[in-house]
Amino acid sequence: MRWGQGEGSLPDGCTWVQDPRAEELRDYFSLTDVALRRVVEPERGLYMAESEKVIRRALGAGHRLRSLLMTPRWVEEWPDLLAVAHEQGAPIYVAEPTVAEAMTGFHLHRGVLAAMHRPELPSVGEVVAGARRVAVLEDIVDHTNVGAAFRSAAALGVDAVLVTPRCADPLYRRSVRVSMGTVFQVPWTRIDPWPDGVEVLRAQGLAVxxxxxxxxxxxxxxxxxAPPGRLALVLGTEGDGLGRKTVEAADLVVKIPMGGGVDSLNVAAASAVAFWAVRARGG
Known part of the structure; x- marks a missing residue:
């Protein structure tokens, strides 16, 4: 491993990186390897936040930094982020774009990545307490769709999101990015077991x-x-939709009327349509 000062002087507390395989930076290795990251990130208790805006939303939600990785041109742009890293005892690593790309597997065009401490998930009861509208994402495997559903949930009045055991991780980098950081805004947790969790929701006073x-x-x-006062809307996986047992356990089954010879929408698009239609009105 080689560490140096780099071109020009860096602010105090920043470390110049020349070796893309330095052990201190293992949180950032192979970020494009989805299968690997699905295992590595939960095991290490971390997730990745990409871009200054997303990092700020994570910090605003009370999440804590493990470290920052930046390219040189952006170091002077966000002194407040550096100050937060210092306050939280998080290392700040600075690397040329080619070094950062060799480390992560992609070009760091947004200038900054953060390894964040993964928060402990609350219970289902805590998340849905008082919620009038809840979204349940059943086995949605595409991180882009998960992120898009969270963004729609935040924009269209959904109070909480529940994800089933086989659903993609809302804190995976792509989900966070597509959601524009709203995964930190909308309360969420995993509901397990499922579909037995339908009874849990019903016991919490939600129509399903x-x-x-x-x-x-x-x-x-x-x-x-004529929407119920409190409603949980369940959306299913990209290929086959909801499981038979889930449909049978629900209080009612709903479909979006289709035209043009189309039978259904992508789950992310369907979530936006449905969330808008059932949004809670009034006080």
Missing amino acids: AALALAEDAVTLDHLEA
Whole structure:
């Protein structure tokens, strides 16, 4: 391993990186290897926040830094981020773009990455207490879809999100980025076991609606016209949709009316439509 001062002087507390495989930087290795990161990040109790805006949202939610990785041109741009890192005892690493790319597997065009301490997830009861609208993401495997669903949830009045055991990690880098950091804004946790968790939601006072294509499904217009006071809306995986047991356990099944010979929408698009239709109105 070689450490140096780099070109020009760095602010106090910053460490210049020349070796992309330095052991101190292992949190940042192979960020594009999804299979590896699914295991590594939860095991180490960390997640990655990409871009200054996302890092600020994470910090605003009370999350703590493990370290920062920056390219030189951005070091002077965000002195307050450096100050927070100093306050929290988090190392600040600075590397040329080619070194950062060799380390992470992609070009650091947003100028900064943060390894964050992964917070402990709350219980389902804590997350849904008082919630009028809850989204349940069942086995959605694409991190982009998870992030997009969280962004829609934040924008369209969903109070909480629950993810099933096989659902993609909302704190995976791509999910966080696509959500624009709203994964830190909307309360969420995992609901396990599932679909037995439908009974847990019902015991919490929530009506459970499954978004699925079924012969006995009512249209979203019907649900929008007379929504229950407290509602959990369940959306299913990209390929097959909701599982049969989930549909059978729900209080009602709902479908979005389709035209143009299309039978369904991408789950991220469907979530936005459904969240808007069932948004809680009034006090």
